[in-house]
Amino acid sequence: MCGIVGYIGTQNAVPYLIEGLSKLEYRGYDSAGIAINIDNQLKIFKTKGRLKNLEEILDPNAKSVIGIGHTRWATHGAPSNLNAHPHLNQSETIAVIHNGIIENYMEIKEWLIKDKKVTFKSETDSEVIAHLVDYFYEGDLLDAVYKAVDRMIGAYAIGVISKDEPNRLVAVRKDSPLIVGLGENENFIASDIPALLKYTRNMLLIENDEFVDLTKDKVTIYNSLRQPVEREVFKVTWDIDSAEKEGFEHFTLKEIFEQPKGVKETVLRRLNNKDEIVLEGVNFDAEILKNINKIYIVACGTAYHAGLIGRRAIEQFAKIPVECDVASEFRYRDPFVDDKTLFIAVSQSGETLDTLQSLREAKRKGARILSIVNVVGSSVARESDDLLYTWAGPEIGVASTKAYTTQLTAFYLLALYMGKLKGSIEEALYKAVINGLKTMPDLIQEVLDKGHEIQKLAAGQFNNEKVFFMGRGVDCDLAYEGSLKLKEISYINSFAIAAGELKHGTIALIEDETFVVALATQEKLYDKMLSNIKEVKARGAHVFAIAQAGNDQILKTSDEVFFIPRTMDELAPILAVVPTQLLAYYVSALRGNDVDKPRNLAKSVTVE
Numbered sequence: 065m066c067g068i069v070g071y072i073g074t075q076n077a078v079p080y081l082i083e084g085l086s087k088l089e090y091r092g093y094d095s096a097g098i099a100i101n102i103d104n105q106l107k108i109f110k111t112k113g114r115l116k117n118l119e120e121i122l123d124p125n126a127k128s129v130i131g132i133g134h135t136r137w138a139t140h141g142a143p144s145n146l147n148a149h150p151h152l153n154q155s156e157t158i159a160v161i162h163n164g165i166i167e168n169y170m171e172i173k174e175w176l177i178k179d180k181k182v183t184f185k186s187e188t189d190s191e192v193i194a195h196l197v198d199y200f201y202e203g204d205l206l207d208a209v210y211k212a213v214d215r216m217i218g219a220y221a222i223g224v225i226s227k228d229e230p231n232r233l234v235a236v237r238k239d240s241p242l243i244v245g246l247g248e249n250e251n252f253i254a255s256d257i258p259a260l261l262k263y264t265r266n267m268l269l270i271e272n273d274e275f276v277d278l279t280k281d282k283v284t285i286y287n288s289l290r291q292p293v294e295r296e297v298f299k300v301t302w303d304i305d306s307a308e309k310e311g312f313e314h315f316t317l318k319e320i321f322e323q324p325k326g327v328k329e330t331v332l333r334r335l336n337n338k339d340e341i342v343l344e345g346v347n348f349d350a351e352i353l354k355n356i357n358k359i360y361i362v363a364c365g366t367a368y369h370a371g372l373i374g375r376r377a378i379e380q381f382a383k384i385p386v387e388c389d390v391a392s393e394f395r396y397r398d399p400f401v402d403d404k405t406l407f408i409a410v411s412q413s414g415e416t417l418d419t420l421q422s423l424r425e426a427k428r429k430g431a432r433i434l435s436i437v438n439v440v441g442s443s444v445a446r447e448s449d450d451l452l453y454t455w456a457g458p459e460i461g462v463a464s465t466k467a468y469t470t471q472l473t474a475f476y477l478l479a480l481y482m483g484k485l486k487g488s489i490e491e492a493l494y495k496a497v498i499n500g501l502k503t504m505p506d507l508i509q510e511v512l513d514k515g516h517e518i519q520k521l522a523a524g525q526f527n528n529e530k531v532f533f534m535g536r537g538v539d540c541d542l543a544y545e546g547s548l549k550l551k552e553i554s555y556i557n558s559f560a561i562a563a564g565e566l567k568h569g570t571i572a573l574i575e576d577e578t579f580v581v582a583l584a585t586q587e588k589l590y591d592k593m594l595s596n597i598k599e600v601k602a603r604g605a606h607v608f609a610i611a612q613a614g615n616d617q618i619l620k621t622s623d624e625v626f627f628i629p630r631t632m633d634e635l636a637p638i639l640a641v642v643p644t645q646l647l648a649y650y651v652s653a654l655r656g657n658d659v660d661k662p663r664n665l666a667k668s669v670t671v672e
């Protein structure tokens with residue numbers, strides 16, 4: 065989704081803006097632009113396409129000590145030079161960047177056109193902001209932004225500069241991420257920490273309905289009542305290197321290879337020397353848990369797929385009924401949420417708006433909110449009662465990989481923890497899962513070491529346009545994830561199905577050379593999977609199976625088999641997902657796609 069940056073200081077803003085935007089590229093975008101103040105005139109450079117296109121049209125002599133920049137992910141109006149941000153008011157005195165959606169923009173636009181004779185240049189919702197701020201401007205930019213925001217319904221992180229106040233940058237946030245970076249004689253705004261990390265580690269995390277007034281040496285945050293708000297400085301401890309490629313061709317590949325580390329961090333930080341689970345941010349005890357009679361896990365995309373497996377773990381270990389919903393649907397089915405409900409939000413970014421809105425709805429209805437989140441200090445994290453961070457490190461590739469394996473790990477820990485509190489898990493099972501989790505980093509590494517097998521497979525199949533993933537039990541949940549990964553970065557129309565459902569319709573689509581990825585890691589379902597594999601083979605499919613080492617019978621029924629190291633059935637997805645990620649990666653790279661930034665997608669989906 066859109067990314068915003070802003071600079072105010074004593075240096076030339078342009079390189080800061082371009083560098084900041086380059087660190088936000090991972091969010092997904094189709095046009096980019098900046099606004100600066102040259103000799104008391106606002107000057108805009110913006111263009112459709114990538115940042116390099118923007119750099120090509122920049123005036124090399126353009127210098128300004130203030131500026132705002134934007135990468136746009138098109139929602140209202142196609143990607144184009146005119147729809148790119150920043151947007152100006154009619155007399156070109158105010159420039160605006162915006163991430164989010166102004167839901168009532170049509171109404172405002174019609175009013176501005178009819179009553180105020182404003183001419184619009186773009187099809188965007190965002191342009192109304194520039195004209196509204198202008199309408200209310202009487203010499204105080206902050207005041208005008210307050211009044212403009214008062215008219216707007218929707219989600220926004222906005223940055224505004226005025227030609228008439230060249231030493232002031234104003235920003236406001238509602239439901240779209242916004243941070244402030246504190247420098248020496250310079251201050252910044254951005255959508256996300258990596259954009260600023262080269263310049264400062266000292267950040268202010270801006271909350272909903274807060275306004276920020278920045279000069280080069282002062283930052284003041286105000287609430288919606290215009291009262292100043294104190295905010296503790298958030299010190300970023302992770303390194304910029306973790307947001308760099310470090311010799312890998314793509315972030316996605318680097319992140320796949322970082323999974324042993326991410327899983328290790330997520331597990332080991334939570335175990336004491338007696339192998340008891342210590343969940344620092346989780347504040348409930350046995351008494352509180354006794355009151356919980358149902359759990360909803362709500363998330364989107366890959367995080368939802370992790371939730372499907374989390375559901376099984378919680379039901380098995382903690383014996384509490386769990387439902388798992390996609391966040392964009394959850395609110396609209398009037399779910400049975402009350403004060404006996406635990407609502408679990410899962411999100412890598414912690415900014416996914418559907419997930420956030422579902423969380424808020426559940427909170428309104430009295431649920432206790434626990435979140436499994438990767439980005440420290442993100443909105444989902446801040447709005448939760450209990451918090452379980454996945455220590456995956458920054459995930460830059462749009463395709464979620466290490467976030468998924470660390471989310472699974474967090475779910476197992478949570479399920480065991482609740483099982484212990486409730487006394488619903490046998491000691492032997494508890495110990496077996498803990499020991500299994502501790503071996504996961506090494507076992508993932510073993511899988512990665514055999515990555516060349518997948519590379520070879522991809523070389524033979526990357527042009528195959530008919531792909532199915534199938535599995536049973538936990539492998540069915542994993543099939544959804546494997547298929548999503550492949551389709552989002554390879555653009556192959558793949559889909560996933562519960563293997564037992566094949567005969568109820570989908571098998572009609574199997575024909576010669578259909579590529580079927582058969583997940584067969586579950587001991588108790590292994591024989592049934594062998595039958596399903598035979599069924600598709602009999603109809604001409606090319607079968608690639610993933611199974612646990614030692615289950616050699618599958619070699620007879622499949623064209624290729626990837627063996628994961630032996631582990632408990634419950635933990636197998638943490639290993640079995642890796643070959644599916646590698647498959648998606650190699651197929652995408654062989655097709656010449658932009659693996660890290662696939663078309664039409666955004667890393668952080670901050671619109672509903």
Ligand code: M6R
Pocket residue numbers: 364365366367368410411412413414415416419462463464465548549552665667668669
């Ligand atoms: O940041 P989140 O985990 O909330 O994001 C949820 C989905 O948008 C995300 O998992 C998406 O499906 C990924 N592109 C999948 O690889």
